[in-house]
Amino acid sequence: MTQLNLQDWFGSIDIYLFDQLLKERIAPPMKVLDAGCGNGRNLSYFFRTGFEVCAVDESPEAITQTKQLAAELAPGLPADNFRVEPVEALSFADADFDLVISSAVLHFARNEEHWLSMVREMWRVLRPGGLFFARLASTVGIEDQIEPIDGRRYRLPDGSVRFLVDERMLSATSELLGGQWLEPFKTVVVHNLRSMSNWVLRKN
Numbered sequence: 756m757t758q759l760n761l762q763d764w765f766g767s768i769d770i771y772l773f774d775q776l777l778k779e780r781i782a783p784p785m786k787v788l789d790a791g792c793g794n795g796r797n798l799s800y801f802f803r804t805g806f807e808v809c810a811v812d813e814s815p816e817a818i819t820q821t822k823q824l825a826a827e828l829a830p831g832l833p834a835d836n837f838r839v840e841p842v843e844a845l846s847f848a849d850a851d852f853d854l855v856i857s858s859a860v861l862h863f864a865r866n867e868e869h870w871l872s873m874v875r876e877m878w879r880v881l882r883p884g885g886l887f888f889a890r891l892a893s894t895v896g897i898e899d900q901i902e903p904i905d906g907r908r909y910r911l912p913d914g915s916v917r918f919l920v921d922e923r924m925l926s927a928t929s930e931l932l933g934g935q936w937l938e939p940f941k942t943v944v945v946h947n948l949r950s951m952s953n954w955v956l957r958k959n
Contacts, residue, residue: 766799785853790842791860795821802828809836843872850882862892864918885958892917893952896944913948
């Protein structure tokens, strides 16, 4: 019997999502949505351990890659679990998921209205008591290094243009949603490149 290594089990999972696993807030048979899944880098562990996994992305190529990963690691999952669609227009039913993952997606919002529409839609499909996990670019710690473009869109030190949030905005939105913070507001500043913050809520 071949023994799996950590890379096999967890792939390239976000370290702060991994932290939620370690804290036992996430366990099978929870139903999981990766909203903006890319190539499925956060899903290897979920596929391997009995979660019901769904994923969306606007990129057909990304969904093809995620379907291929699912076929290899969790061949029983229906193909319809993986859909080409924008986060702000999900085709899943209300209160359908125990966990919604938004990893490096919300900072691609075009403006504040678009950002809020994505957040509201992910919140809509989350069950009461469910967990919302987001990692997104912010202004924290790099306020003097970013160039305003339009509204909350800025040019970062790494040259990319992103929609950036701050603690005040996330706190106000959490209150609007009626969400309970499960983690203190945490930010990692990548020197002279970007700033990434965590937003982890329980749906009351």
